[in-house]
Amino acid sequence: MLKLERLELSGFKSFVDPVEVRFAGGITGIVGPNGCGKSNLSDAITWVLGEQSAKSMRADTMEDEIFNGSEKRKPLGMGEVTLCFRTEPGFALSDDGHMVVSRRVFRTGESQYRLNGKLIRLKEIKDLLMDTGLGVRAYSVIEQGKIGLILSGKPQERRRLIEEAAGITRYKARKKIAGVKLEEATANLLRLDDIVSEIERNLRSLKR
Numbered sequence: 001m002l003k004l005e006r007l008e009l010s011g012f013k014s015f016v017d018p019v020e021v022r023f024a025g026g027i028t029g030i031v032g033p034n035g036c037g038k039s040n041l042s043d044a045i046t047w048v049l050g051e052q053s054a055k056s057m058r059a060d061t062m063e064d065e066i067f068n069g070s071e072k073r074k075p076l077g078m079g080e081v082t083l084c085f086r087t088e089p090g091f092a093l094s095d096d097g098h099m100v101v102s103r104r105v106f107r108t109g110e111s112q113y114r115l116n117g118k119l120i121r122l123k124e125i126k127d128l129l130m131d132t133g134l135g136v137r138a139y140s141v142i143e144q145g146k147i148g149l150i151l152s153g154k155p156q157e158r159r160r161l162i163e164e165a166a167g168i169t170r171y172k173a174r175k176k177i178a179g180v181k182l183e184e185a186t187a188n189l190l191r192l193d194d195i196v197s198e199i200e201r202n203l204r205s206l207k208r
């Protein structure tokens with residue numbers, strides 16, 4: 001099991017200066033007046049895991065994830081969020097008992113992802129985190145109204161969450177990739193059949 005230990009934000013949404021939120025044992029509650037940035041913290045968690053939809057992040061564009069400036073502070077050119085987890089012994093992605101995932105975004109729109117400090121592509125992060133319950137559409141982040149959506153959702157939507165929890169998402173993804181490869185191989189075989197019959201035809205006429 002992965003245990004969230006720390007969330008670090010810098011230049012992300014309303015968090016202009018670097019902020020570190022530590023999750024000690026038990027339950028951690030975040031309390032504050034309306035508009036102080038509580039939901040921005042949960043946005044940060046899904047964002048670092050690869051959220052691509054600005055709307056899901058309650059923003060118009062992905063650039064809105066970077067601090068946009070205030071009366072006293074200039075806008076920043078880069079936003080960064082880091083999540084630090086404690087891992088169980090033997091966990092494949094562990095680095096000295098921890099796993100650190102981070103994402104940076106620049107005003108150019110470019111995003112950079114890191115796993116344990118090493119640059120990595122978003123697809124690789126998604127593949128590696130499959131079945132851990134972590135991910136943009138996984139069940140580890142239940143935002144406002146999500147329980148209602150799960151209860152009123154279609155059985156297929158509920159099935160996706162259950163499959164993730166049961167640890168079979170990775171195998172379904174592999175099955176899909178294998179299916180595509182099989183289709184490609186079948187197409188190649190057909191093409192080979194065509195070539196073989198063409199050569200046989202040529203051979204026959206040469207023999208004659």
Ligand code: ATP
Pocket residue numbers: 012013014015032033034035036037038039040041063064065066067068069
């Ligand atoms: P509520 O209790 O009303 O749900 P909240 O505490 O969850 O509020 P958030 O919705 O997380 O608050 O934060 C909203 C605040 O974040 C607003 O003041 C908004 O101006 C600020 N904000 C959002 N994006 C940016 C940005 N890119 N740059 C600066 N400030 C931002």
